[in-house]
Amino acid sequence: MNMIKKLQPIPRGPSEHTVRDQIVEAAAEYFSRYGYTKTTVSDLAKEIGFSKAYIYKFFATKQEIGEVICSNTLNAILNAINEGMVDAPTASERFRRMFKAAVEASAQLFFEDRKLYDIAASAASEQWQSCIIYQDEIKKIILEIIREGRETGEFERKTPIDETVNAIYFVMQPYSNPLLLQHNLNLVEQAPMILSNLILRSLAP
Amino acid sequence: MNMIKKLQPIPRGPSEHTVRDQIVEAAAEYFSRYGYTKTTVSDLAKEIGFSKAYIYKFFATKQEIGEVICSNTLNAILNAINEGMVDAPTASERFRRMFKAAVEASAQLFFEDRKLYDIAASAASEQWQSCIIYQDEIKKIILEIIREGRETGEFERKTPIDETVNAIYFVMQPYSNPLLLQHNLNLVEQAPMILSNLILRSLAP
Missing domain, CATH: 1.10.10.60 (Homeodomain-like)
Structure with a gap:
């Protein structure tokens, strides 16, 4: 909230x-x-x-109006992610649900429901405040999942946690940043699944 | 050749x-x-x-002319990759060098030496023959490295090899597909390194 x-x-x-x-x-x-x-x-x-x-x-x-639209959309994505993760029994499962929800909500909100791609592109390429905050929120969510998995012993603890978070963030980018997602809309089903598998293998202790 | x-x-x-x-x-x-x-x-x-x-x-x-230009550029990238991998002592090291060479050569040939971005964008978005062949070649190179690492015991063997290859290919895409790379030129140094680390952790037996 x-x-x-x-x-x-x-x-x-x-x-x-x-x-x-x-x-x-x-x-x-x-x-x-x-x-x-x-x-x-x-x-x-x-x-x-x-x-x-x-x-x-x-x-x-005009950008101030755009910022509000962008914020609303990015908040809706964050809400979808948080809802998607509710009751996940493990950190691994929480990670899978987070990635899936992020991609599905981004594809839906930016490309299907409303053709807001144009505004998303301006926001992402000019790094509007709403985008920067959103990127930070996504990194925080990843960090929390990694921390949780490290505490429960699900994930390895040797790699510096910041590197782990950044690498995962980079892997997710093409499916959550609208500028990149526009070229990957045909992979919205397949990629998050096999990339989650790869990431979870990389997190194994 | x-x-x-x-x-x-x-x-x-x-x-x-x-x-x-x-x-x-x-x-x-x-x-x-x-x-x-x-x-x-x-x-x-x-x-x-x-x-x-x-x-x-x-x-x-006109596209036929474009195809030759594109082929020449993509061949130059493949040559840079092959040269980069020569004498790599292990499959892991071969992988690192391949990723690094692919990204550096793509950034250089499409965005620095010649402003061929426009032609690369047409080729990638319309999936020209030269692009399809190039993508297959990259997947073959990844497959060979994975096979080598599985044979020497460097890499795990449980995951279906096609899934491993596709996942790695997806991770590399934002830095080798010019349509995506244009938004990632600021990450050409950092991303391949930490993504190679992540991929190699995922390949650990």
């Missing part, structure tokens, strides 16, 4: 949540239809029926 | 090698400056000072 708080940029202007939400909702709709990069705040204002000045009372830039 | 033969499409028209080479060389130069997708055969003809019809005597389509 507190992740959602952390990922949201500090709101600008009056805290009229319904108006902010309305703008974000309309923008997400518009971006997914016409693309994030091509859309201007003027286009959005016209679409929603607000003045440009009124939108600027809530968001300083 | 026979890889070079295999990767070249069957030549069309008279076997005037110097003219073919001249067209390919000029095209590679032109593509790297103006991009592959934007360039037409007319543009090329004008640049080289040949008629369009004359170029068509040697190559049926």
Whole structure:
């Protein structure tokens, strides 16, 4: 829950949540239809029926609106991961479920439900705040699983834990970073499974 | 050596090698400056000072020229890999050198020496013949290393060998497929090293 708080940029202007939400909702709709990069705040204002000045009372830039959309999506992925891991009986199983949930939720939220790829691409290539926080959260989740497995004796303890976390993070990247995932959508089923097997073999004591 | 033969499409028209080479060389130069997708055969003809019809005597389509450029580049990468692996004392060491050479040669040939990214992107996303053959060659190299390590007792033998090869191939993809590598150029030093460590831990008997 507190992740959602952390990922949201500090709101600008009056805290009229319904108006902010309305703008974000309309923008997400518009971006997914016409693309994030091509859309201007003027286009959005016209679409929603607000003045440009009124939108600027809530968001300083188009990117600020984009950040909220991105945060919401990345939070939804983090929630899917956390839900996926609930009640996993072992660290190995928790790892498998985490990887699977991350890939499935990313593919679904960025490429199926809404064509938010364009915004995800800007966010990932320009390293928006929401992306950096998300990457850190993923690394933290990996770290917790490794720690758990090392404590229970499921995983080896010789490799420096930071190296283990980074290597696993690199292996997962092509299936969780939207810029890379777009080229791997045909592997969403197969790759996480056989890569989880490989990673778990590498973690064996 | 026979890889070079295999990767070249069957030549069309008279076997005037110097003219073919001249067209390919000029095209590679032109593509790297103006991009592959934007360039037409007319543009090329004008640049080289040949008629369009004359170029068509040697190559049926622009893609055929692109295939030769791509084959040459991918062959250069395969040669770099083979050279890198020479005299490796163990299968583990052979694996490390293979991964390192593949990444370094890909980064250099596609992104540094010549800006051939555009052609590589077309080739990879449209799965040109040269790419398919290259991917098979990489998998064969991985397979040979795994076989060697299993025979010498360096690597475990329980996992089906095809799964091992595919998993390793997936781990290497973001650093050898130019479409993915473009987003990972900042990791060319670090990632192959810690990913080789992870893979070798996974291969331990």
